[in-house]
Structures are given as C-alpha cells and as structure tokens.
Amino acid sequence: MSQKDSNLKAVDFFCGGGGMSYGMLQAGIKVIAGIDYELKCKETYEANITGAEFIAADVFDLKEEDLEKRLNLKKNDDELILIGCSPCQFWSIINTEKTKSEKSKNLLKEFTRFVKYFNPGYVVVENVPGVLRKKEESGLQDFIEWLEREENGYKVHFNVHNVNDFGVPQSRKRFTLIANRVTDKEIQPLKLDGKKRTVRDVLGPENGFPEIKPGHTDTTPFLHSVMKLGEINRERLLLVEKDGGNRFGFAGIPHLQLPCFVGRDDSFRDTFGRLWWDRPSPTITTKFYNISNGRFVHPQEDRALSLREGAVLQSFPMGYKFFGKGIDSIARIIGNAVPPIYAQSIGSAIKKNSYATL
Template identity: 50%
Template sequence: MKNKFMAVDFFSGAGGMSCGFSQAGVKILAGIDIDNQFKQTYLANHKGAKFINKDIIRYQPEDLQEELNLAKFDDELIFIGCSPCQYWSKINTTKHKAAYTNNLIWDFQRFIKYFMPGYIVVENVPGIINKKNNHILLDFLDFLTFQGYRSEHRIVRTDHYGVPQKRNRFVLIASRVKDKIVFPEPEITNKLNVRNYIGPDQGFAKIDAGHLDKSDYAHSTSSLSALNLERIRSTPKNGGTREAWSQNPRLQIPAYMGKDNIFRTIYGRMSWDKPAPTITTRFIAVSCGRFGHPEEDRGLSLREGATLQTFPKDYKFIGGLVSIAKQIGNAVPPEMAKRIAESIIKN
C-alpha cells in the first residue's frame, strides 16, 4: 500500500534530504532556502515540488500555509529541518554567521507550533550536543515535549547508514502521533569503500586535473597549479600523504615545515578500500583535505563527490564548479535520508 506521507524540507539546499525522502516514497511539497543558487538544481530534480526562496527568519507560517495549502495537525506531514550548522561546527566561521545559524532553530519552532505536523526530522553536526554553555538544543527538546511530541536523538555514523564516508551526524526524529520512535538499524559492512563507488569500474572515465565535462554528468575537476600537480604526483597512490615530499624544500609548504603532525590529511589521497573522508563544500580542492584521487593525479570530480554523497548519478546539478561543490558538500547524504524516511514509514 502506497504511503501518504508528504514533507516540507526547510533549509533544503540542493535537496539531499528531499532526494532521500522521495526515494522512500514521501511526496516532497517544497524546499525552503534563503540561498537562491540552489533553486535550479532543486527544481530540476524534484518535479512537482516548489522551491521557496525565503529567509525563514522573516518568512511567516501563514505565508507557507497559503503557498502550499497546508492543513494543521496533519498526521502524515513531515517537517525536515537541517539548518546551517556554523554555530556548532568545529570549522572556523565568522561570528555573524554563527549567531545567525544559532537562531534558525527557534524560527523552525514557529512553523512547528503553527502547523503541528505529525513528524519532525532534524539533522545537524554532532557539536549541537557538545557546545559548551549552549542551551539551544535543550530548549528545542523542551519545546517539543511541551507541544506533545515524543522525540529521540543520537549521533550516527553515516557509514552505518549506507554512505561510504567517515562522517558523524546528529539526527533527531520526533512524532506527535507515535509513542515509540524508531531509528534505522545500523548496517555494518566493508562494502562502503571508495572502490565500490568511483573509478573506471563504476563508470568514471580517467580524466586530468582541470577537465571540464559540459554534460549533466558533471565529471569535472579543478585545475591544479604546476606546483600542486607535482605535489599530487609525488604523493603515493592509494592513501598516500604529503609526508612523502615533506623533505623536499621546493614542494614542502612553508607553514608546515617541521610540522607533519598537523593537518595531516591535506594534499592526501583517498584509499580505495576505505570510506571516503567527509565530503565538504571544498572537496574539489586537494589543499583542503584528503581529496586527492586514489590513483589519478587530480582532486575529486563533482560527480565523484556527489556519488560518495550517495546522490543518484542522474541527479542534475546546475551552476559553476564552486557553486556545485557547495551544493554537494552542504547536502545531507540521500541514502541516509532515505533510511530515516523508511523508518518513519515502517513505524
């Protein structure tokens, strides 16, 4: 029997959560995001859904009700809220961005209180739990309880949720209509490695640094300077690090001279038989992490990054190289989202 669940994806970005929930059979009504660069990608992949380009701080629940003709207290309505995470992230960011993202969960609460959907799903960085002197999450949990929701949250490993990445995420599932919250069962397997997702055997032709693929497949990669090209060529294949050329004064990076113990992953290559590192918004730059191809002398391509994020290979990304990398890196891995949605449907 086909389920009747439907969802609104707040802070949708390019649609990672929407993609996974749609794969599980949930009807996606709309994605809401302040950043208009996501619009074309979102609409190209989610036919029938709307993209609402609004700042949730200024957007009102009454406006959303009019836009989507949403009913209040709909037991089959799911609100997804994966707000930007600079405030709780380990990555340095500006105080302005941090303060802004810190308050977004309060604005998400306004929409929950107004519509009282049957289910709520929140995904964020693990730091949302650990941030010292931060009561945002506790206040949100108290709010859910006061509104009559039962909620459960935990830190999950994406490689236990079908994603070939070393990545820990905070996930919260809340329900107004069920007393018991069910999370997807962790699946531990050695198949979630780079080899099983990218490379010639997985449909990825060998390319050089700077290759531009104008098709929707977007197997494009950043160019490298002559020096960085020499660095990646000097890095051992299949998991090598910059330590291999740390004694070469011409290749060594001055800031890391005699400091091989810090930022060890930058300029490194991924390993074929291990999960990928966390795919960030800068995964196309070998200077920003272990984003070197395991074998070829280049960084990851856009499509390789999207595939390691578990986007379908026919998912269409629209924009320039940097914009698309941001769209992919900011996304919730669709396979993890799919499993969360399936757990809600089965429950």
C-alpha cells in the same frame, strides 16, 4: 488499511540542492516544498525533486500563516513531516569564519516556530554534532524539552550517527533528531541493506568514471570536471603515495614544502592526502574539489576529486542534475547536502512507523 493509504508529506526547510528531499522521495514520501533563501539552489532542486515547489525565502522573514496558506497546510496533521536541516557552519568543528555564519546559529530556533504552529505528526532535524555539544546555545535543549512535554506528546530520538553505517560511502557524523506524536515508539534511521560502502564501491572506471587529468572540464550533465593544478602542486602529487598517502610524501623536499607545515608533522595530516580505496571517504565538505583543503585527492590519479565523484560519495545518483556557475558553486551545493541515502533511511523509518498506525 493498506500501505498505499499512507499519505505522508514533507516540507523541507533549508532544502539546498535537495539531498534530504530526494531521500524522502525514494522512501515513498511526497515532498510538498523545499524552502531556502539561496536562489543558487533553485534550479538544481527543481530539476530533481518532482512535484515540489521551491520557495525562495529567508526563514527569519517567513510567517507561519503565509506558509499555511501557500501550501494549504493544516495544523495537527498526523501525516505532515517538517524537516529542518539548517546550515551548520557556526556549530561545525571545522575552522570556518564564524562571523560569516553568525546568523545560522539561530536557524533551529526559527524552525521551532513552525513546529509549534503546525504541530506536525513528525519532525526531523539533521545537523553537525556541534549542536548537541552546545545544545543550550543552539536552542536544541529548549526544543527537545518542548517536544517531550506531556501535553505535546512527542517521542524523541536523537543521537549522532555516522552516515557510513547507513550505506553512504563516506565517514560523516551527523546529529539526527526524529520526533513523532503518532505512536509511543521512538523512531531511528533504518539501515536499508546493512552494507558499509567504501570509495572502491563508487569510484573508478568500473563504476563509470574514466581517467581524467587536472583541469578537465566536462560540459555534459555528468560533470566529471576537476580543478586545475599549478606546476608545483602537480609535482607534489607525484610524490604522494597512491591509496591513502599524504603530504609527508614530499615533506623532505624544501621547494615543495609549504612554510605553514614546517615543524607541524602532528597537524594537517589529511592535507594533500589521497582517499583510500577500501575505506569510506572523509567528510565531503564544500571544498572537496581543492587538494589543499583536506584528503580530497583521487586514490590513484594525480588530481583532486571531480564534481561527480564528490556527488556519488555523498550518495547522489549518477543522474542527479546539478546547476551552478563554476566548480565552487556546484561543489557548495554538493558539500552542504544531506546524503540522500541517509535521508532515505530516515524517511523509510518514518514510513514504516506510519504503516504500523494504519
């Protein structure tokens, strides 16, 4: 049998704006559907993920039998991939308000229901490293033990990977699990070209980003839009050294110093910080458009990152379409996404494994 005889297909749980689904498509895997309770992701997902159905559903309420009928899925399908990249705020080391994301801590357990019901050929889980540190509480320990039972027959690879090692111009550590019961080999993400990309590889005029000022609004689909800055923040950024500087550039000026930073030189070093040209960006969060939420200042220009800059640092292609009401809404879709190039490295590894079984 030839490569074209492989009919891998994926269902992407917690699909968001489609980062994982897009990477799977780039790897040559058909995506049947993306499932997410957040309707704000629907337009973005459908505009970019060709041939996939967006299912607006809360996984807590979704029944296995209903999904089976709706998508015409079969149990024990060797070519079915179930993907679960659930929202990760509860397990993140970032100081988010945990009560708002309490429900998210049980999403892996809900995803497990579908894996047990369908018994797919392949399973993918991607999340923050915190799920591994708290693997009993998150349900990960029980899930791995179930997969590895002899009667279930899954070979399981799990580890924490930095997506920069796989071609994403960003330092972003992610827990990744790939399980398969099709062969006796563990599957690991593939390094597609072996290159570690930096900010310089994707930003700047030479990469299609014209210089803009704070508050610039781009009404085209390119979305080179950036947050406004108040006068005092403009003054602060003028003193932040180009190419990697941070808030210490204005620390000695009383009227520019923030009260919360006084005596805290050992903390919040990335706040008001610029990206370095020749390093990967820090983790792109849902707040990458705000200079006070991390190292999200342009390496040269005195402004925050634009929406499109955040997207390319997440490895979305320049033509990827995003929809939402306001900068914060679109930034949330971008920051929550699985970087597509990393997703492609996972899909390519699965595809390569499937060829070996044909």
